[in-house]
Amino acid sequence: MKKYEHGGDIYNNSVRLDFSVNTNPLGISDRVREAVISGADAFGVYPDADYAELRRVVAEHEGVKSENILCSNGASEMIFAAVRAVMPKRALLIAPTFSEYERAFLSVGCEIEYYTLKEENEFIIGSDFIAGLKSVDMAFICNPNNPAGNIADRALTDKIADVCAERNIICIIDECFMDLADNGYSMKGKMPVIKAFTKTYAMAGLRLGYIIGDTKICGDIKKQLPAWNVSAAAQAGGIAALNDGGYIEKSRIYIKREREFLTEELRKLGFKAFKSDTNFILIKGQSGIGERLLERGILIRSCTNFRGLDESFYRVAVKAHTDNAELIRELGDICG
DSSP: OOOOSSSOOOSSSOOSEEOSSOOOTTOSOHHHHHHHHHTGGGGGSOOOTTOHHHHHHHHHHHTSOGGGEEEESHHHHHHHHHHHHHOOSEEEEEESSOHHHHHHHHHTTOEEEEEEOOGGGTTOOOGGGGGGGGGOSEEEEESSOTTTOOOOOHHHHHHHHHHHHHHTOEEEEEOTTGGGSTTOOOOTTTSOEEEEHHHHTTOTTTOOEEEEOOHHHHHHHHTTSOTTOSOHHHHHHHHHHHTOTTHHHHHHHHHHHHHHHHHHHHHHTTOEEOOOSSSEEEEEOOTTHHHHHHTTTEEOEEOTTSTTOOTTEEEEEOOOHHHHHHHHHHHHHHHO
């Protein structure tokens, strides 16, 4: 199977069910679809470079001021822009976690210190993370973390925020999966927070993310972003998504039910399924299971390129019930 940096490699494989990408299983909402289609006639002109209406709606949704919102072409663009704005010499990064933080740090020649999450602790960040903040300029924390799907303890993240404030460390919290999680919380107002419409609203192809931060960090990052980096389609879709009342709560209820179903069934099949708070599950089982599923047109996320994980680890997205049941049937046939 061709190695791919992220999930979603449907372009080099024959895939009928894609469990490698962890977007909202409810899919793009009718309101977003209608907004993008109805706005097509305006796509022949430049979009608002300041995306004023989008920032206003995002700010209202997040309970902050418009000047505390900066948008981007997906969360990845924001991650790289933030690193270029800070230009850290040394950074702290948990492992395993989303690979784009490491790529962004390495792109500016930053030295990276790794805080290794342990399998015996369910890959949960511990209080000893704070010790690693002694000699760094910057850090990223994915919360809930990818690929484990767990939420960090709130008291710990509060302590990390206090330590970073005392030492002038820029610690950015990636909350791209938080809105789909059980018992979620946000660190906005205490640390810069990155969020995206990609996973929450199943808008991966539209590419829309944003950061919530003070005016200085937003101003510094904006200097690193190109003009017109948020398309008219993304702006229209983002506004419509945030005005789609009830979509997120409905999504959380659905995801929790299906995550519990998948976790239980995977464990019955002999997989180690780690506790997740959001819309994907980290599992451990026999190596080669991904290749065998792909032969049947089902793609799951190999975790071999996550630092600290090997070929026995996979990430499985929570999808529609019929798809989840089909995955379990196929795995049962393979493992039986």
